[in-house]
Amino acid sequence: MVCISGKKICINGLLFLLFFNFFYFFLPASAFGQSENDLLFSLDFDEKNFTSIQGRSLVVYDEGIEGKGLDLAGSRAIPPLQNTELNWFSKSRDFSVSLWINTNQKTSGPAIIVSNADFSLEDAGIYGERRTNKGITLYGNNGAWGWNIGNGGLHYNYEPIETDQPIADNKWHHLAFTFHAKLKEVRLFYDGINKAVLHVGDLDERDFISDLPLRIGGDEQVSPGYRSFPGVIDEFQVWGSVLSPEYIKAEYEEYFTAAVEPELKTDTFTVVDWNIWHGGTHFTKEENGFDGIERITELIRKAGADIVLMQETYGAGSRISSSLGYYYYEASSTVGAVWGANLSVMSRFPIEDAYMVEKRGNYGNNYAFNNGGVKVRFSERQSVIAFSNWYNGSKPEDLDAVLKTWSGLIANSDQIPIVTGGDFNSKSHLDDGEGRSGHSKLMAGAGFIDSFRELHPDAAKYPGYSNGGASSRIDYIYYKGKGISAVESGPIVPNFNGREDRTPGYPSDHLGIVTKFRIQDLEPLVRFDRRGVDLGALFE
Numbered sequence: 001m002v003c004i005s006g007k008k009i010c011i012n013g014l015l016f017l018l019f020f021n022f023f024y025f026f027l028p029a030s031a032f033g034q035s036e037n038d039l040l041f042s043l044d045f046d047e048k049n050f051t052s053i054q055g056r057s058l059v060v061y062d063e064g065i066e067g068k069g070l071d072l073a074g075s076r077a078i079p080p081l082q083n084t085e086l087n088w089f090s091k092s093r094d095f096s097v098s099l100w101i102n103t104n105q106k107t108s109g110p111a112i113i114v115s116n117a118d119f120s121l122e123d124a125g126i127y128g129e130r131r132t133n134k135g136i137t138l139y140g141n142n143g144a145w146g147w148n149i150g151n152g153g154l155h156y157n158y159e160p161i162e163t164d165q166p167i168a169d170n171k172w173h174h175l176a177f178t179f180h181a182k183l184k185e186v187r188l189f190y191d192g193i194n195k196a197v198l199h200v201g202d203l204d205e206r207d208f209i210s211d212l213p214l215r216i217g218g219d220e221q222v223s224p225g226y227r228s229f230p231g232v233i234d235e236f237q238v239w240g241s242v243l244s245p246e247y248i249k250a251e252y253e254e255y256f257t258a259a260v261e262p263e264l265k266t267d268t269f270t271v272v273d274w275n276i277w278h279g280g281t282h283f284t285k286e287e288n289g290f291d292g293i294e295r296i297t298e299l300i301r302k303a304g305a306d307i308v309l310m311q312e313t314y315g316a317g318s319r320i321s322s323s324l325g326y327y328y329y330e331a332s333s334t335v336g337a338v339w340g341a342n343l344s345v346m347s348r349f350p351i352e353d354a355y356m357v358e359k360r361g362n363y364g365n366n367y368a369f370n371n372g373g374v375k376v377r378f379s380e381r382q383s384v385i386a387f388s389n390w391y392n393g394s395k396p397e398d399l400d401a402v403l404k405t406w407s408g409l410i411a412n413s414d415q416i417p418i419v420t421g422g423d424f425n426s427k428s429h430l431d432d433g434e435g436r437s438g439h440s441k442l443m444a445g446a447g448f449i450d451s452f453r454e455l456h457p458d459a460a461k462y463p464g465y466s467n468g469g470a471s472s473r474i475d476y477i478y479y480k481g482k483g484i485s486a487v488e489s490g491p492i493v494p495n496f497n498g499r500e501d502r503t504p505g506y507p508s509d510h511l512g513i514v515t516k517f518r519i520q521d522l523e524p525l526v527r528f529d530r531r532g533v534d535l536g537a538l539f540e
Contacts, residue, residue, distance in 0.1 A: 038240050040088060040095075041236075043235075043236040044067060046064075046067035064100070069233055071231070071232050072113075072216070072217045072232070073229075073231055089210070089214075090207055090208070091204055093181055094178075095179050095241075095242075096179070096243040097236075098174065098237050098243065098248065099176070099233055099235060099236040100172055101113060101229065101231055102172045102173070103167060103170070103229065103230055103232070105230040106142065106162070107168075107229075109142065112137060112139050112217060112218035112219075112226050113175075113216070113217070115136070116135040117223075118212065118222055130155055134151055134210045139226075141159055143167065144159070144161055144166060145173075145175060146159040147188055149186070149200060150208060151205075151208040154203060156186070156198050156203070160195065164322040164323070173190070173191055174191050174252045175189065176248045176251070180242045183354075184203070185198070192250075192252030192258035192259075193258060195327060196321075196327070197330075198329075202368070261349075262348060263349070269517055269519065270514065270515070271386070271514070271517065272300055272305040272308045272514050273388075273513045274309070274510065274512035275310075275422075275508065275509075279313060279316040280296045280316050280507050281315075282507070283295070290507070293320060294323075295507040297319075297323045299507075300320070300324065300512075301324060305348075306347070306349065307345065307376060308326070309419075309477070311390045312342060313340060314342065315340030316340065317346070327350055328351075329347075329351055329372070329374045330344040330345075342369050343389070343422075345374050345387075351374045352383065353374065355372065355373045355374065355406065357406075370390055370399070371389050371402045372387065374386055375416070378519075383416050384416065384481075385416055387420035389402075389423070389424065390423050391425055393474070399439050403443075410446055413480045417481025417519065418479065419479045420448065420478050420479070421475070421513065422475070422476070424440070424474055424475070426439040428440035428473060430444075430459065431473055440476075446480075448478035448480045450477075451489045451515040451517075452477065452490070455486055455489045466491075467509065475510055477513050484518070485517065485518050486517055488514075488515065488516040492513065
């Protein structure tokens with residue numbers, strides 16, 4: 001059936017009436033804070049709605065997750081789901097989309113499931129592919145899936161890999177995405193689990209409302225070269241609100257049991273901080289005998305990282321995090337939206353809240369280029385906050401503004417510890433007391449401990465150089481909080497020679513830093529939840 005927000009519409013000569021069929025029949029939506037009145041549009045295909053598609057007389061229906069589903073392999077795209085009064089997807093309103101898919105065909109590239117964008121390809125040079133045309137596209141991709149949003153100039157995307165999030169296995173899979181207009185936050189879900197959180201604040205400069213109608217399946221006239229997803233789609237829904245993670249998980253668990261999310265089972269966890277140098281793109285198997293992104297992933301895995309704080313992620317984030325099987329967060333910036341995000345956090349454990357400063361900074365359009373972070377859930381009793389950072393070494397005022405913004409989190413660090421690291425482009429006053437050391441003094445003034453220098457106080461014996469070209473220590477992992485302590489800290493590889501005399505096979509111009517922490521089993525006294533909270537007044 002076809003339903004659109006209580007209105008009668010005509011699609012390809014067929015009249016459909018609103019019928020809100022809340023398929024999650026055994027558990028009311030209100031149990032998860034969701035009202036069925038938020039449902040804008042629904043297709044379940046049980047009544048075989050379409051008799052012809054794009055001039056083709058044959059429309060194929062197959063077994064759906066419930067009742068019938070539309071077989072896009074035989075039907076191509078359905079007629080546009082178009083109504084001039086509807087702007088379901090825009091920067092100014094919340095929305096969510098959920099659906100079920102099933103296929104046994106692995107495509108060699110993107111195959112469109114749902115889109116209102118011209119998904120044509122652009123070349124971003126060493127940073128790979130860009131698709132910046134206005135709109136949103138959900139697609140199958142090399143045995144996995146992908147998601148992309150563009151506003152005509154910038155874009156963000158997420159492309160996990162097949163070994164982590166497969167869809168071409170002849171099984172039913174549930175995909176969903178949500179957009180929170182106030183937080184400028186996208187959450188992406190696979191089989192009931194929130195796998196990625198993207199901050200897309202720079203799309204606010206120009207709306208991503210598309211001039212094209214929403215379509216299920218591809219359209220050669222709209223996106224030449226992109227075919228429809230070769231499988232069955234069912235229970236397609238568009239909501240005018242942000243579906244909660246609990247609701248989306250319950251949707252999946254109406255039919256299957258969701259994966260058990262990992263918990264920290266020991267009293268230690270390991271953090272890697274790493275500026276990977278332009279997304280690891282400077283090394284290829286053809287020219288260098290190894291792939292930069294693969295080597296980065298290999299070294300992170302070898303280090304036993306539970307949390308990764310990354311800078312210069314630039315388009316490599318979803319590939320690295322998915323190769324590790326980790327949850328993923330990225331912070332937006334104008335530069336990032338062209339090449340891919342600068343800052344990201346990857347975690348072995350689930351990501352709950354995300355923390356983003358929307359105030360203007362000295363680099364790019366906002367502080368998203370300088371700072372972004374998440375709350376990582378180790379268990380129901382225990383969490384840690386993890387921030388990734390990049391700063392201009394001559395502008396400590398940016399760090400000062402970030403620390404003031406998160407003063408509430410810092411004050412609460414005895415309940416929820418904070419680990420924050422990054423490329424500060426500044427020497428530490430704990431090393432030689434010279435040069436640009438304003439950043440390290442600000443961190444010390446806020447009560448943060450430099451994990452490497454704490455464990456290696458002799459700076460002459462253990463200089464800890466992290467940038468070969470500068471022969472200086474400019475990359476750090478700091479921490480603060482009761483019940484957390486650093487027990488080991490050092491380089492991700494030994495004998496780092498840096499850019500000038502490169503360590504053979506090393507994929508970056510920065511040295512990755514690894515710190516192992518011990519943490520007590522503390523039950524947080526306060527839980528900060530950013531959903532629906534004004535960022536500017538978060539801790540007033």
